[in-house]
Amino acid sequence: MSEDKNQKPDISNAEFDVLDALWDGYPATSADIIARLNSRKAWHEKTIKTLLSRLVKKQVISFEKLQRQYLYTPLIAREDYTKKETASFVSRMFKGKIAPMVAGFANQNSLSRQDVDDLKALIEKWEKNND
Secondary structure: OOOOOOOOOOOOHHHHHHHHHHHOOOOEEHHHHHHHHHOOOOOOHHHHHHHHHHHHHOOOEEEEEEOOEEEEEEOOOHHHHHHHHHHHHHHHHHOOOHHHHHHHHHHOOOOOHHHHHHHHHHHHHHHHHOO
């Protein structure tokens, strides 16, 4: 990928949906991706193919022509994109501080018992690794 590894690709919500469908299994044909997306939302085949083309142009996915079909593969791992997107969001919205974000969720009662347990486990792991 020609992009700097520290920069996340600038992709729209619709492009992300296509990429997310591709992450579910690849390499994948456009027909595979269309089927996955149409189980979630009613998008026209042409729309999805346009979004695939945009993602190729942005070097987020690549393709290989196999006879009369194109096989698409992501060029960025889901985990890498998620980390960069999360860091960008926290930086923009909370000035890089995690605590105000979690406090906001807690104050709105939108944290489940599982969320709290997961956060506690993360904090315990961090404390073990950073003492």
